[in-house]
Amino acid sequence: MQNLLTASQIREVDAYTIINEPVSSIDLMERAAEAFVNKFVSLYTDRPSVIICCGTGNNGGDGLAIARLLFERGYTNIVVWIVRYNNKKTDDFEVNYKRLLTYSIQVQELFPAEQLPSITADVVIDALFGSGLNKPLIDPWRSLVRYINKEAKVVVSVDIPTGMPAEGNMETFENVIIAQDVITFQAPKISFLFPESGKFLKRFHVVDIGLHQGFMASLDTEFCSIMNDDIRSRLKVRENFSHKGTYGHACILAGNEHTMGAALLSAEACLYTGAGLTTVCIPSSGLSALNTRLPEVMALDRSKLSELGTGKYKSLGIGPGLGTGEEIRGCLSELLADDLPPLVLDADALNVVAANKNLLTLLKAETILTPHMKEFDRLFGHSDHWWDRVIKARTEASRRKLIIVLKNRYTFVALPDGKIWVNFTGNPAMASGGMGDVLTGILVALLAQGYKAADAAILGVFIHGKAGDLLAAEGMGVIPASCLIKKIPNVIEDFSSSI
Ligand SMILES: NC(=O)C1=CN([C@@H]2O[C@H](COP(=O)(O)OP(=O)(O)OC[C@H]3O[C@@H](n4cnc5c(N)ncnc54)[C@H](O)[C@@H]3O)[C@@H](O)[C@H]2O)[C@@H](O)CC1
Ligand SMILES: Nc1ncnc2c1ncn2[C@@H]1O[C@H](COP(=O)(O)OP(=O)(O)O)[C@@H](O)[C@H]1O
Numbered sequence: 001m002q003n004l005l006t007a008s009q010i011r012e013v014d015a016y017t018i019i020n021e022p023v024s025s026i027d028l029m030e031r032a033a034e035a036f037v038n039k040f041v042s043l044y045t046d047r048p049s050v051i052i053c054c055g056t057g058n059n060g061g062d063g064l065a066i067a068r069l070l071f072e073r074g075y076t077n078i079v080v081w082i083v084r085y086n087n088k089k090t091d092d093f094e095v096n097y098k099r100l101l102t103y104s105i106q107v108q109e110l111f112p113a114e115q116l117p118s119i120t121a122d123v124v125i126d127a128l129f130g131s132g133l134n135k136p137l138i139d140p141w142r143s144l145v146r147y148i149n150k151e152a153k154v155v156v157s158v159d160i161p162t163g164m165p166a167e168g169n170m171e172t173f174e175n176v177i178i179a180q181d182v183i184t185f186q187a188p189k190i191s192f193l194f195p196e197s198g199k200f201l202k203r204f205h206v207v208d209i210g211l212h213q214g215f216m217a218s219l220d221t222e223f224c225s226i227m228n229d230d231i232r233s234r235l236k237v238r239e240n241f242s243h244k245g246t247y248g249h250a251c252i253l254a255g256n257e258h259t260m261g262a263a264l265l266s267a268e269a270c271l272y273t274g275a276g277l278t279t280v281c282i283p284s285s286g287l288s289a290l291n292t293r294l295p296e297v298m299a300l301d302r303s304k305l306s307e308l309g310t311g312k313y314k315s316l317g318i319g320p321g322l323g324t325g326e327e328i329r330g331c332l333s334e335l336l337a338d339d340l341p342p343l344v345l346d347a348d349a350l351n352v353v354a355a356n357k358n359l360l361t362l363l364k365a366e367t368i369l370t371p372h373m374k375e376f377d378r379l380f381g382h383s384d385h386w387w388d389r390v391i392k393a394r395t396e397a398s399r400r401k402l403i404i405v406l407k408n409r410y411t412f413v414a415l416p417d418g419k420i421w422v423n424f425t426g427n428p429a430m431a432s433g434g435m436g437d438v439l440t441g442i443l444v445a446l447l448a449q450g451y452k453a454a455d456a457a458i459l460g461v462f463i464h465g466k467a468g469d470l471l472a473a474e475g476m477g478v479i480p481a482s483c484l485i486k487k488i489p490n491v492i493e494d495f496s497s498s499i
């Protein structure tokens with residue numbers, strides 16, 4: 001895992017690195033500028049003309065160093081704007097300013113109430129404010145940002161788009177640079193994970209600037225990202241003398257006449273994720289589809305729901321395509337009061353619980369809930385903003401000892417210990433119906449194989465997204481859920497054979 005830091009934690013890590021590593025503050029800035037330039041030239045290969053818009057803090061200091069480094073790489077068409085809208089400046093800005101003046105790079109100083117110069121360059125590099133932003137922009141900075149947004153062809157931001165807070169509610173931050181690319185230092189800013197940031201940045205790229213890893217890891221953070229090593233260290237290799245009994249019997253209660261596909265997708269994903277045995281509990285109208293499509297999967301008659309609490313099954317998933325009719329509501333209330341195996345609740349099971357919140361109190365510790373945004377809001381109340389929603393997921397997961405998998409482009413796995421693990425795998429080609437049903441099947445299979453619920457959730461969301469990424473890399477711009485399932489064993493093999 002890698003901790004994701006707030007702006008004040010970033011400052012702490014910067015300061016700690018400067019004190020404890022053989023690197024001075026100005027050299028750390030140079031490293032950041034070099035890392036930026038390396039990424040920039042790999043993204044924009046045709047040596048565009050650039051305007052570098054610099055504030056007078058350390059983000060601006062980065063901008064000045066970037067100008068110098070681009071010049072040294074043969075960029076001839078560089079203009080540096082220095083935005084002198086107040087008298088503040090940092091020492092490292094000042095050092096880089098003096099260095100810049102020894103180069104023949106065009107510098108233009110901008111003062112309040114002056115007309116803004118025209119923008120003719122191909123790219124504007126935005127180094128006005130970085131993670132030091134402490135309030136929404138007001139004039140004259142606000143007008144400058146609006147002007148750049150209106151006039152610039154392409155903007156590339158240094159560390160974070162100017163005007164965007166590094167974390168927290170973005171509601172009042174309307175005046176933000178709209179960047180094609182953001183080249184950000186060391187780890188993604190927490191704000192990049194929320195859909196609201198999407199209108200201000202198309203892509204972000206993380207570059208390593210060698211901040212102190214040990215200190216970063218020691219900080220008490222709310223957010224961390226799921227890394228490849230977290231998967232390798234958790235995935236168990238299938239043993240030589242293992243047999244179907246070794247990998248557990250999973251059961252999925254899902255489907256109704258018009259949404260039987262959801263049950264089939266979950267069951268198939270469960271099969272491909274390696275459950276020893278998979279049973280689905282579907283209405284009899286789905287039996288011929290099941291037998292034709294998934295001969296490996298068994299069926300449990302809906303009249304035998306009492307079997308679910310007998311210990312026969314090692315894990316249980318409830319919800320995909322289940323429906324929310326009276327009969328279902330009644331049987332779920334009874335079921336959830338039973339002593340069930342490790343449990344995943346998804347889709348209609350969540351909707352039934354949302355309509356009868358008392359059922360939440362019946363859920364055993366470590367039950368996994370997999371709501372998308374709307375299901376989450378139905379369960380725990382409406383949130384106007386993603387930051388509020390995610391913090392609510394954290395609070396509810398710790399208060400109720402549940403595992404809440406809040407699904408989105410970046411899925412948030414809120415654990416009972418208060419930590420939120422963020423999944424970065426996955427891509428927009430996966431935005432199609434049935435994808436969530438597949439995730440449920442994956443999770444139920446992992447629980448059947450004996451993974452602890454928190455590990456199953458972390459593994460499950462990663463594997464799901466990674467399977468989508470493999471297909472996208474093969475050129476699939478749209479991925480039907482049933483195609484993604486077939487890639488799951490490849491992901492598991494890739495990550496378990498490298499232990
Ligand atoms: N050693 C370090 O601290 C490093 C810092 N780096 C860069 O430094 C940036 C952070 O620099 P700073 O902390 O100097 O801050 P910024 O450069 O982001 O902002 C400068 C100053 O602007 C003022 N300000 C904040 N919000 C404002 C607003 N809404 N309107 C007007 N003024 C406002 C604040 O006084 C702030 O300190 C990072 O984003 C990164 O680009 C990198 O050079 C890596 C090393
Ligand atoms: N743009 C995207 N990028 C990454 N993952 C996505 C994207 N769109 C959807 N997904 C993933 O697909 C799944 C969709 O779940 P859900 O909305 O419950 O689907 P359904 O109800 O159709 O089965 C989630 O796991 C989500 O993370």
Ligand SMILES: [K+]
Binds near residue numbers: 059128158159160
């Ligand atoms: K910036």
